[in-house]
Amino acid sequence: MLLLQGLVLGILVGGMYALMAxxxxxxxxxxxxxxxxxAAIIIFASYLSWQLLRVLGVDPLISIVILVIVxxxxxxxxxKYVLSALIDKDLSLALLATLGVxxxxxxxxxxxxxxxxxxxxxxxxDQTYHFGDVYVPLIRIITFVASVIILAGLYxxxxxxxxxxxxxxxxxxxxVAQLVGVNVNRITxxxxxxxxxxxxxAGPLMGMYYPFYPNSHWGWIGKLMAIVxxxxxxxxxxxxxxxxxxxxxxxxSILYIPANWAATVFFxxxxxxxxxxxxxFFGHVARESx
Amino acid sequence: MRILRVTRAPLALTILALVxxxxxxxxxxxxxxxxGADIKVGISEPLTGDKSDIGTNSDNGxxxxxxxxxxxxxxxxxxxxIIQYDNNSLADTAVSQYQKLVTVDQVDVLLGPVSSxxxxxxxxxxxxxxxxxxxxxxxxxxxxxxxxxxxxFVQPATVEHQADPLVDWIKSxxxxxxxxxxxxxxxxxxFAQAVVETVHTDFEAMxxxxxxxxxxxxxxxxxxxxxxxxxxxxxxxxxxxxxVADQDAAGAVKGYSQVGFQPKVSYFASGxxxxxxxxxxxxxxxxxxxxxxxxxxxxxxxxxxxxxxxYLKMFPNKDNAVPxxxxxxxxxxxxxxxxxxxxxxxxxxxxxxxxxxxxxxxVEGKFGWDAAGRPQGGTFDLIQWxxxxxxxxxxLNVATNGTKPTIPKPSW
Numbered sequence: 001m002l003l004l005q006g007l008v009l010g011i012l013v014g015g016m017y018a019l020m021a022x023x024x025x026x027x028x029x030x031x032x033x034x035x036x037x038x039a040a041i042i043i044f045a046s047y048l049s050w051q052l053l054r055v056l057g058v059d060p061l062i063s064i065v066i067l068v069i070v071x072x073x074x075x076x077x078x079x080k081y082v083l084s085a086l087i088d089k090d091l092s093l094a095l096l097a098t099l100g101v102x103x104x105x106x107x108x109x110x111x112x113x114x115x116x117x118x119x120x121x122x123x124x125x126d127q128t129y130h131f132g133d134v135y136v137p138l139i140r141i142i143t144f145v146a147s148v149i150i151l152a153g154l155y156x157x158x159x160x161x162x163x164x165x166x167x168x169x170x171x172x173x174x175x176v177a178q179l180v181g182v183n184v185n186r187i188t189x190x191x192x193x194x195x196x197x198x199x200x201x202a203g204p205l206m207g208m209y210y211p212f213y214p215n216s217h218w219g220w221i222g223k224l225m226a227i228v229x230x231x232x233x234x235x236x237x238x239x240x241x242x243x244x245x246x247x248x249x250x251x252x253s254i255l256y257i258p259a260n261w262a263a264t265v266f267f268x269x270x271x272x273x274x275x276x277x278x279x280x281f282f283g284h285v286a287r288e289s290x
Numbered sequence: 291m292r293i294l295r296v297t298r299a300p301l302a303l304t305i306l307a308l309v310x311x312x313x314x315x316x317x318x319x320x321x322x323x324x325x326g327a328d329i330k331v332g333i334s335e336p337l338t339g340d341k342s343d344i345g346t347n348s349d350n351g352x353x354x355x356x357x358x359x360x361x362x363x364x365x366x367x368x369x370x371x372i373i374q375y376d377n378n379s380l381a382d383t384a385v386s387q388y389q390k391l392v393t394v395d396q397v398d399v400l401l402g403p404v405s406s407x408x409x410x411x412x413x414x415x416x417x418x419x420x421x422x423x424x425x426x427x428x429x430x431x432x433x434x435x436x437x438x439x440x441x442x443f444v445q446p447a448t449v450e451h452q453a454d455p456l457v458d459w460i461k462s463x464x465x466x467x468x469x470x471x472x473x474x475x476x477x478x479x480x481f482a483q484a485v486v487e488t489v490h491t492d493f494e495a496m497x498x499x500x501x502x503x504x505x506x507x508x509x510x511x512x513x514x515x516x517x518x519x520x521x522x523x524x525x526x527x528x529x530x531x532x533x534v535a536d537q538d539a540a541g542a543v544k545g546y547s548q549v550g551f552q553p554k555v556s557y558f559a560s561g562x563x564x565x566x567x568x569x570x571x572x573x574x575x576x577x578x579x580x581x582x583x584x585x586x587x588x589x590x591x592x593x594x595x596x597x598x599x600x601y602l603k604m605f606p607n608k609d610n611a612v613p614x615x616x617x618x619x620x621x622x623x624x625x626x627x628x629x630x631x632x633x634x635x636x637x638x639x640x641x642x643x644x645x646x647x648x649x650x651x652x653v654e655g656k657f658g659w660d661a662a663g664r665p666q667g668g669t670f671d672l673i674q675w676x677x678x679x680x681x682x683x684x685x686l687n688v689a690t691n692g693t694k695p696t697i698p699k700p701s702w
Contacts, residue, residue: 005519005549013513106338115342117536119544119571126575128548135519137548210512211537211544211571215338215378219510254516259507260478 001133006252008134014247015144016205018240019151020220021227023198026154029171029234030191031079031087033094038199039220040102045071045203046212047109050120060120060204061146067200075196079189102217109214120207143205150201151240154194158236167191171234230270232283241281245269328371329364329636331356331626332391333401334412339379340509341405343536343567344560344615348404348427349374351619354601359623365630373397381411388415398636401622402441404615405534406430406449406481413441422641424626426618426654430480434662440642442659444621444652445584446668449481449559450488452582453530455672456557457492459684459695460528467697469528469554473502473521475542476532476559477509485559486532493528501526511538514545522551529553533561540571547575547702554698556580562675565611569678578699582670583682585617585654593624594653621652628652674699 024038045067052058052066078101086094127138158164166187169177178184206212227246231238246266254262273280333352336345352372359370373395377384384403391397392415400416402409402425409428416423417438424442429449433441447454460468472493474486483506490504501524507517521529529546533539539561546552562568562581569576587598597620601612626641628650633640649658657667672684674695681690 002519002523006516009515009519009549110338115338115346116567117343117540117571119540121571121573126547128550130550135549137515140548211540213342213537215342216340216537219340219512250513251516255520258505259475259511259517263508263510 002255003252005134006255007248008136009140010248010251011244012136012140012144012247013209013251014244015147016202016209017223017227017247018243019147019198020202020206021224021231021239021243022151022154022236023195023202024224025228025231025234025236025239026167026198027192027195028228029236030167030188030195031083031094033083033087033091033098034225035098035195036095036221037098037101037105038195039217039224040105041071041196041199042203042206042220043212043214043217044105044109045200046120046207047113047118047203049204049207050118051113053120053122060122060208061142063204064146064150064201067203068197071200072193072197076189076193078196079192083192084185084188102221106214106217113214115214117211117213118207119211120204122208125208139208143208146201146205150198154198155236157194163187163190167194226267226270230273230280232280235280235282238280238282328369329399329630330395330397331370331372331399331401331623332388332395332397333372333374334377334384334387334391334403334408335374336379336384336404336408337376339377340537341379341408341535343564344404344427344534344613345379347564347613347615348619350601350605350613351426351616352401352623354597354604354616355620355623355627357604358596358600359627365627366634370627377403377408379408381408384408384412385415388412392416392419392421399626399630399638399641401425401619401626402428404428404619405479406433406484407479407534409433409441410480413438416440420638422626422629422638422645424622424629424645426620426622427615428481429665430484432480432484434664437662439646439661439663440638441663442625442645443663443665444625444654445618446655446657446665447584447670448664449484452485452559452670453489453557455582455670455684456530456580457489457496459672460493460498460555461496463697469498471499471501471524471526472528472530473524473526473553474500474504474530474532475502475514475517475521476504476506477511477534477538478506479509479532479534482532482534482559486530489530489557493530498528504532506532507538509534509538512541514538514542515549517542518546518549518551521546521553522549526551527553528555529557531556531558533558536561536564536567536571540568543572543575543579543702552701556699556702562680563614563673565613565680566607566609567613568675569609572702575702576675577677577702578675578696579702580672580674580683580695580699583614583673584668584670585614585621586671586682587612587617589653591653591655592651597653617653621654624652625650 027035049060049063052063083094129136166182170184170187227242231242249266253265335349356370356372375387400421404427406428413423423440426444429443476482476486539558557580562579629641629644657665671682674683681693683695
């Protein structure tokens with residue numbers, strides 16, 4: 001029964017991990033840029049959702065809609081006016097800029113909300129359903145369902161729309177996409193905005209799960225990067241699979257080995273997979289002429 | 291050669307990144323040179339990182355002490371000036387910052403950082419330079435294991451005695467009320483482990499079975515649902531959690547409630563004493579949670595009213611609450627000030643000798659220290675959240691308005 005409980009919790013938390021990491025892999029796919037600020041943006045969205053709930057009484061699930069729009073615009077502007085110029089010159093400068101964004105957000109959060117821990121508590125935070133001895137917290141069901149809806153929307157966008165086709169074409173080969181008429185600069189800006197918007201959607205959901213504080217993003221970014229690498233850099237379905245594996249590995253392994261060691265299980269798995277498939281589950285081997 | 295041209299906006303952000311990064315990895319919050327007459331006090335605190343909540347509380351306590359002392363004209367007519375760094379909750383950073391405080395900033399005296407895990411590595415730096423090291427929160431056995439004579443822990447007792455009132459209370463319960471199976475999840479931290487290991491030994495001697503042994507989890511642990519499932523499966527009815535910060539304590543309560551783990555008694559090494567923060571994080575789930583207390587906001591000991599009033603003036607909050615870590619830091623400052631005052635200067639050897647020979651009154655009470663810096667003669671109280679208030683519930687002779695511990699605690 002303990003194992004079943006662990007599996008259920010693992011799948012539910014894996015859904016949230018998938019949402020948190022999908023924006024990161026989308027941005028990498030299109031821009032070849034590791035957005036170090038990704039987790040910081042998620043935490044920032046958590047703070048804004050907490051503030052909206054506290055001051056205006058806006059439910060975190062409603063705040064997702066507001067934050068997605070605002071963060072999409074903010075992300076697109078950041079890409080257009082800051083990152084694109086840097087990427088054209090040197091990718092490492094853009095990487096450094098995302099580090100700067102992470103630190104600016106962290107400092108701002110500390111100034112606005114102090115370094116104390118925060119958590120988003122709603123009227124439905126406390127409810128738990130149980131089926132026999134297996135407990136399923138309502139908040140985790142909501143978070144999982146919300147993640148599935150958002151990820152399904154993202155999937156439809158990428159596979160059934162012209163915009164999605166253009167994004168995928170840019171992801172696969174930027175040069176060829178440009179040759180066939182795709183405005184890759186515009187598409188990159190929109191894709192980055194979408195990646196940031198997905199991160200914003202994850203913020204309120206994460207904030208309902210776990211306490212957060214200004215620099216808690218450092219703990220998350222390593223985990224999210226590991227998911228993206230295991231899934232295959234830039235691969236959407238790979239990210240989903242890796243996130244579910246991480247969730248289950250965390251929740252199940254802790255039942256059988258001490259928690260201190262359980263935290264390493266996923267990374268052991270990551271190393272094992274990378275030895276066999278250095279490109280991750282669904283990644284591609286890059287071939288470039290010298 | 292290709293010349294790199296970067297537009298102004300990205301360049302500005304890049305510079306901002308470098309500046310911000312350096313701030314995040316250990317920034318000095320007070321760099322103004324001080325007049326020679328000032329007493330320079332060096333401190334490294336975790337203002338960011340996983341100990342940022344207790345670090346900020348402690349830092350605020352030191353700031354209040356500095357303000358109060360200077361409002362009274364300083365110590366022996368010399369103003370106090372704190373030079374402080376943020377160690378980002380990293381022991382290595384804290385060590386290098388204390389070395390810098392002594393060698394570069396040339397401070398006169400040092401005060402310790404919050405938590406045993408930061409005191410243990412940094413006390414050696416102070417000993418190396420012969421500096422007195424008064425600190426208010428590092429009380430685990432390892433702090434005193436090396437027998438440094440310069441360390442002085444300013445709480446009524448060391449942490450292995452923190453949960454003594456819990457053990458005493460459980461002993462006092464009738465057999466039908468007494469919990470029978472205990473669980474001891476603990477953070478991988480010397481303070482937290484010392485608390486739960488002592489209780490574990492005492493409970494085993496009392497016949498309380500161990501359903502979940504002393505098992506450590508990492509400081510980054512945020513999801514406690516699986517640990518909660520194990521505690522529930524083991525039928526644990528008294529939880530003794532070695533929590534260090536609000537993150538793991540509140541995260542644990544949330545996780546346990548989600549998987550239906552409902553013990554009769556829940557004791558946390560740290561967390562429930564963080565007053566309004568605890569309530570903000572947990573709301574009604576805070577009800578019935580317990581911890582130990584070394585200081586009470588309403589205490590009538592000399593100096594406490596001035597401390598509390600000044601704290602609330604400098605750091606106003608909607609609940610008018612003062613966190614315990616602030617009082618512990620303030621008390622450390624009081625002890626240091628008393629020694630400087632009595633010895634007539636900042637000769638660290640004289641200060642150390644004086645502190646070993648005298649009892650000192652602070653907001654934590656009046657007590658002295660043994661040769662390794664352990665406080666002598668004080669005790670902790672057991673506190674519990676009851677109807678939205680934090681009450682002293684044990685020993686009964688000091689209980690708030692005669693309240694008694696609630697058992698079983700309300701469901702969370």
